[in-house]
Amino acid sequence: MSGDPREPRGWEHRFPGFKPLSQAGHWDQVTADAVMARVGMPRAAQFFTGPQAACARALLNLLTGQDEQGDQSAVPVLEMVDARLAAGETDGWRYADMPEDGQAWRDTLSYLDAEAERRCGTTFADAPETDQAAMIQAVQDLESGDWHGLPAKHVWSLWTRYACTAFYAHPFAWAEIGFPGPAYPRGYKNAGVDKLEPFEVRDAQPAIDPVRKGD
Amino acid sequence: MHGVRARNESAWLLPNDGRRTNHRLRLDMRQFADEDEVDLLIVGCGAGGSVLLQRLARAGWKVAALDAGPFWDPDTDWVSDEAGSHGLYWTDPRVIAGSDPVPMGSNNSGRGVGGSMVHYAGYTPRFHPSDFMTRTLDGVGADWPLRYPELRPYYEMIEQELPVAGDRWPWGDPHGYPHRPHPVGGNGEIFLRGADKLGITAKVGPVAITNGRFGNRPHCIYRGFCLQGCKVNAKASPLITHVPDALAHGAEVRADAMVTRVAVDERTSRATGVHYVRGGRERFQRAAMVAVAGYSIETPRLLLNSSSSRFPDGLCNDFDQVGRYLMVQGAPQTAGRFDAEVRMYKAPPPEVSTEEFYETDPARDYKRGFSIQTVSPLPITWAEHVSAQGHWGRALREYMSDYVHWSCLGALCEFLPLPENRVTLADEKDQYGLPVARFSYSQCDNDRALARAAQSVMEDILRAAGADEVITIQRYAHLVGGARMAADERLGVVDRHCRSFAVPNLYITDGSVLPTQGSANPALTIMAVAARAADHLIAGASGGIS
Numbered sequence: 001m002s003g004d005p006r007e008p009r010g011w012e013h014r015f016p017g018f019k020p021l022s023q024a025g026h027w028d029q030v031t032a033d034a035v036m037a038r039v040g041m042p043r044a045a046q047f048f049t050g051p052q053a054a055c056a057r058a059l060l061n062l063l064t065g066q067d068e069q070g071d072q073s074a075v076p077v078l079e080m081v082d083a084r085l086a087a088g089e090t091d092g093w094r095y096a097d098m099p100e101d102g103q104a105w106r107d108t109l110s111y112l113d114a115e116a117e118r119r120c121g122t123t124f125a126d127a128p129e130t131d132q133a134a135m136i137q138a139v140q141d142l143e144s145g146d147w148h149g150l151p152a153k154h155v156w157s158l159w160t161r162y163a164c165t166a167f168y169a170h171p172f173a174w175a176e177i178g179f180p181g182p183a184y185p186r187g188y189k190n191a192g193v194d195k196l197e198p199f200e201v202r203d204a205q206p207a208i209d210p211v212r213k214g215d
Numbered sequence: 216m217h218g219v220r221a222r223n224e225s226a227w228l229l230p231n232d233g234r235r236t237n238h239r240l241r242l243d244m245r246q247f248a249d250e251d252e253v254d255l256l257i258v259g260c261g262a263g264g265s266v267l268l269q270r271l272a273r274a275g276w277k278v279a280a281l282d283a284g285p286f287w288d289p290d291t292d293w294v295s296d297e298a299g300s301h302g303l304y305w306t307d308p309r310v311i312a313g314s315d316p317v318p319m320g321s322n323n324s325g326r327g328v329g330g331s332m333v334h335y336a337g338y339t340p341r342f343h344p345s346d347f348m349t350r351t352l353d354g355v356g357a358d359w360p361l362r363y364p365e366l367r368p369y370y371e372m373i374e375q376e377l378p379v380a381g382d383r384w385p386w387g388d389p390h391g392y393p394h395r396p397h398p399v400g401g402n403g404e405i406f407l408r409g410a411d412k413l414g415i416t417a418k419v420g421p422v423a424i425t426n427g428r429f430g431n432r433p434h435c436i437y438r439g440f441c442l443q444g445c446k447v448n449a450k451a452s453p454l455i456t457h458v459p460d461a462l463a464h465g466a467e468v469r470a471d472a473m474v475t476r477v478a479v480d481e482r483t484s485r486a487t488g489v490h491y492v493r494g495g496r497e498r499f500q501r502a503a504m505v506a507v508a509g510y511s512i513e514t515p516r517l518l519l520n521s522s523s524s525r526f527p528d529g530l531c532n533d534f535d536q537v538g539r540y541l542m543v544q545g546a547p548q549t550a551g552r553f554d555a556e557v558r559m560y561k562a563p564p565p566e567v568s569t570e571e572f573y574e575t576d577p578a579r580d581y582k583r584g585f586s587i588q589t590v591s592p593l594p595i596t597w598a599e600h601v602s603a604q605g606h607w608g609r610a611l612r613e614y615m616s617d618y619v620h621w622s623c624l625g626a627l628c629e630f631l632p633l634p635e636n637r638v639t640l641a642d643e644k645d646q647y648g649l650p651v652a653r654f655s656y657s658q659c660d661n662d663r664a665l666a667r668a669a670q671s672v673m674e675d676i677l678r679a680a681g682a683d684e685v686i687t688i689q690r691y692a693h694l695v696g697g698a699r700m701a702a703d704e705r706l707g708v709v710d711r712h713c714r715s716f717a718v719p720n721l722y723i724t725d726g727s728v729l730p731t732q733g734s735a736n737p738a739l740t741i742m743a744v745a746a747r748a749a750d751h752l753i754a755g756a757s758g759g760i761s
Contacts, residue, residue, distance in 0.1 A: 011616040028446070030291055034299035065609035092306035092320030096653065100308065133608070140605070160607065164598035168615070169298030177618040179560060179594050184295035184446045187436025191400030191562040194555045203619055206554055209683070210613045 011208055012176055018201035020174045020181040026199075027182040035182065038170050041076045047086040047102065048109075053078060054125040055109040062132055063163040073172045080166035081105075091161065095154045105162075108155050111148040112136075178203060219375045223269065226430025228459035235289040235448045235455075240462050247467055249500050253277045255752070256489055256502035258474045258517065261330015262738050263725035263745040264508030265453030265461065266373070270749030272466035279467040281491055281500070283513075284327030286470035287454055293444040297595045300443040302326070303334045309512065310641045313655035317543050317691045321442075324512065324694075328470055329454030331510065332738050336565040337441050337450045338588060339379050339423045339739040341370050343387035345574055346733035353575045353582045355661065356631055357540070357730040360702045360711035363388060369743035374421075377451035378429055379739075381420020386570035394426040397435065400562025402589045405553070405622040407567055409680030415672075417569040417587075423451035423738075424563055439560045439591065450563070453742075469493070475647055477505055477521040477530055479718060484525060486721045492647055504752075506713075506722040508745070511541055511694035514727040515638040516652040518698065518708075531698070531717040534705050538638035538697055542732045543656065545628035545666040546692035548590055549673035550600060550621045551682025557622045564591035572672060573734050581664035583629040586734040587673055590625035594618065603688040622677065625692070626669035627734045630662040632696055695729040695737050713748035724748050 007016050021039070024032050045053040057078040061068055068074040090101045098104050109124075115135050116124040124132060136159075142152035167173050174181050180200060190197050220227055228237055247253050255271055257264045260282040271278045284305075285292065294300060305324035311317055325331025344363035349356035367388065380394035396419035399407065403419065410417035424435045424445075435449035448455055458468060476490040478499070488501040507514050515538035519529035529537050566589040573584045592600065594615070600623070601614045636657065640650035666689065674685045701707025704716035709728050715721040724745040726737050 011613045014616050028295065031294040031296050031299065034294045034296055063607050063611075065607075065612045089301055090306055090308070090320075091318065092304055092324060093309045093311050093318055095316060096310050096312035136607075140607070160602045161599075164602055164611075165298060165595050168594040168598045169296075173615075174594065176612070177594060177615050178558075179618060182295040183436075183438040183440060185436070187438040187447075188400075188561040189437075191398070191437055191558075193401045193404050193553075193557055195401070195558075196556070197561075200558070203556060206556075206620070208613075208617065209552065209554075209620070210610075210617055 007204065009205065011205070011210070014203050014205050014208065015175065015178045015201040016204050018175055018178060020171045020179070023180060023199055026186050028184050031182045031184060035171060038076070038080060041079045043076065043079060045078065045082040047082045051113070051123065052106060052109050053082065055113055055123065056081065056105070058125040058132060059109070059112065059136065059159065060163050062136060063159060064167040075167050075170040075172050077163060077166045080169065081162045084162070095151070097151055098154050098158070101158065104158055108150070108158070219378070220430070222273070223376045223457065223460050224463065225456050225459040226432045228463055229431045229448060229455060231431035235446065237459060240459060241286065244462050245465050245467050247277070247279050249498050252501040252503055253279050255504045255506060256281065256500055257506045257508055258489060259330065259508035259510065259513070259725060260328045260453065260458065260468055261325055261508060261510060261725065262332050262453060262741040264330070264506070265457040266742045266745040267506055267508065267724045267749050268466050268468070269457040269461040270746060271752065272461045272464035274753045279469060279500070281469045281472040281474055281489065282328050283473040284470065286328045286468060287333065287444070289444060289446045289448065293446050295438065295440050295443065295446060297443060297593045300334065303444055307645050308643060308651045310643060310651060310653040311656070312653060313636070314657040317654060317656045319512070319654070322691065323543070324510070328458060328468055329452040332452040333444050333454060334442050335736070335738055336590070337422045337424050337563060338565045338568065338736040339374070339377060339421050340568065340570070340586070340735040341387055341390070342733045342735050342740050343573060346731050349583065349731050355582045357699070359730050360700055366743050366747060369746045370739065373739060373742045373746060377423035377456055378425065379421045379423050380426040381422060382418040384418065384421060385416065386573060392421055396420050397422065397424065397426050397563070397566070399566045400437065400559070401557035402559035402591045402622050403562065403566035405551070405557060405680045406589050406624060406676065409676035410569060412679035413675060415569055415571050415676065417567050419567055422563065422565045425449045435563065437562045439562060439564065439593070441563045441565065473647060474517060475520065475649055477507065477517065477721065479521070479523055479525065479530060481523060481525050484718055486718055504720040504722065506724045508723070508725040510725050511697040511727040512638055512652045512654060514723060514725055515697045516640070519638070519640050520649050526717070531708050531715045531721070533717055536699070536706070536708050539634045540632040540699050540730070541636050541638060541654065541656070541697040542630060542632050542695050543691040544693050544732060544734065545630050545662055545669070546625055546690050547666050547670045547673070547687055548600065548623055548625040548690060549670055549677060549685055549687045550623040551677030551680065552617065552684040553620050553622060553682055556619045558619050559591040559622055560593055564589060570734070572669070579668065581661050581668065583631070583665070584734055585626045585628040585665055585669040587624055587626050587669065587676070590623050592623055597621070600686065600688045604686055622680070622682070624673045624676065626673060627692055627736065628662065628665040628669050629732060629734045630665070631659060632731060633659060638697055693732070693737050695726040695732045698723050698727040699730045700728045701730065712751040713744065722748060
């Protein structure tokens with residue numbers, strides 16, 4: 001049922017051969033330009049300083065489950081977040097008990113470095129991954145509690161909002177979730193349960209169901 | 216359709232050659248000089264402002280609308296992409312506070328000509344007759360200084376102008392729609408299946424999306440990006456439903472013009488025009504009357520920023536009413552997991568609704584109610600759902616890989632208007648040096664009970680449809696109130712015709728005048744209220760025109 005046994009298994013491979021970018025010829029030019037700019041993003045930070053960028057890269061890769069080392073299909077989350085902050089593209093609001101977004105990013109990265117220094121004697125970026133994960137898990141676990149004078153849940157909200165917005169804006173991320181991306185001017189002709197367009201790929205491992213597994 | 220075209224030709228003024236904007240109409244647009252005293256100056260070109268503009272231009276008034284954002288061209292300014300649509304939202308700084316702070320931006324705040332209807336889903340239900348008298352009927356909320364039958368003819372007119380597609384509507388004041396219901400996608404199918412199993416009536420619509428050609432607007436292509444601005448011109452927004460006709464009748468739309476202050480003559484207490492910034496330059500447009508239509512955050516903020524010796528606490532704020540009773544709907548979204556592929560991103564997110572739970576049920580321990588609709592989040596928004604369950608890193612990615620198997624419903628719960636839910640001015644300043652809005656919001660017990668009940672019904676529907684798992688995220692939707700209409704000046708800011716109590720030639724014609732919100736998406740009602748105010752002005756009951 002689940003296809004060729006030689007196909008790679010695991011949730012990274014649920015949509016074999018599906019590449020949203022292969023459909024870019026069907027996108028309107030303005031949209032295609034916006035999406036392609038993410039794919040070819042230069043590896044450089046404008047908003048963050050060098051040490052901040054290193055810390056932010058480690059944090060954002062952890063939050064999005066990425067290991068960029070030699071990964072050709074990695075999403076440039078740090079660069080995308082940095083570009084947003086450099087352009088002042090906030091969500092249009094901030095919590096009254098948080099600084100504005102740019103400052104909140106700089107502040108919270110410095111707190112992560114301070115924690116890593118105390119815990120591992122290194123920067124956050126240079127700390128072992130298990131320690132990095134433990135440090136950010138601690139922030140999530142604090143929930144409404146205080147983290148360096150800020151409400152931990154608002155820090156968590158800031159980090160995850162920026163991380164997810166960047167990651168799931170990228171066609172590499174769409175590929176692993178089966179989402180074809182832009183749909184203008186083509187639109188869809190086969191909407192409905194279990195109906196596919198010719199350019200969509202059926203889930204090859206529908207039994208993965210991470211929610212059931214998670215219980 | 217001839218009846219519609221005779222009173223609003225917008226859809227026929229759009230090009231029919233595949234482009235979405237009539238550039239000639241914009242190039243030929245009338246332009247008033249700052250020194251010209253226009254008959255009416257409108258602040259904000261969204262749902263309320265655009266309808267008022269179009270009606271008064273048709274009636275021969277010299278009328279201009281200033282908007283802080285751009286004059287959009289869907290072909291070149293909008294993208295079929297979630298992250299790339301950031302420019303559609305009002306993202307100037309705002310501070311949110313209270314025990315249940317409400318995120319702004321993409322959720323509820325528009326920018327540019329067309330307002331937040333550019334990125335609303337497209338649902339256009341009417342309010343129910345009960346919404347206009349909740350204090351009398353249920354002992355909560357407020358009574359409007361007008362009743363449903365007074366708004367009904369305006370609902371009918373606007374539904375034809377958008378136009379709205381949907382099943383015959385059995386709830387509230389039962390009525391039909393000018394366009395037939397759209398076919399549904401996977402998410403709509405799931406909702407209809409689950410509701411049917413439980414004996415809950417659910418209907419397709421009502422959505423302001425063309426089903427068939429309407430003038431030169433084409434049929435919807437079911438692309439699913441309604442919340443990113445409709446590049447097709449199928450989903451209605453004032454940019455295509457009212458602005459073209461207004462321009463053709465001599466109105467001016469002055470985009471990229473941020474109004475900073477409404478000027479009032481200290482001696483006569485009458486509005487004389489507005490101060491605004493355009494291209495980095497401070498300017499002043501004279502006007503015989505002013506209508507503010509900046510929506511529930513910017514309208515109160517503008518009034519508060521327009522203080523003077525006559526109005527030391529803010530314009531029209533003699534009785535401390537400005538900014539109060541600001542409402543948001545509780546909007547929990549519950550998603551269900553199916554072994555089949557739902558692919559909810561295909562077809563417009565607004566598909567199917569039920570208003571079975573809209574009215575107060577005496578058997579329940581809460582007042583008022585909720586509606587349920589399909590919502591169909593795209594990947595970035597869906598990641599918020601998954602992230603809200605606590606997942607991050609590889610676990611988040613694995614959950615996200617399951618996207619095509621999920622169906623998602625959203626509730627709109629009628630959270631009650633409370634005086635302390637309000638806009639005030641923060642210490643922080645924006646790019647124009649003006650204090651930004653601080654919006655404080657806290658729920659009451661009735662609100663929390665409603666959200667729980669709505670979640671439980673959504674879970675039941677999804678499980679009845681075959682979902683093996685359900686997850687819920689708590690959120691808010693829409694804004695109304697903040698400068699409400701009332702019987703007198705101690706209870707509100709404007710009268711039943713949207714005229715401010717304090718300044719006889721100052722009107723407010725946007726969602727901020729609504730005293731209650733029902734469980735309905737507010738766009739249609741905001742337009743209907745503005746159309747009614749326009750008729751009142753045209754009938755000559757104003758103090759503005761000499």
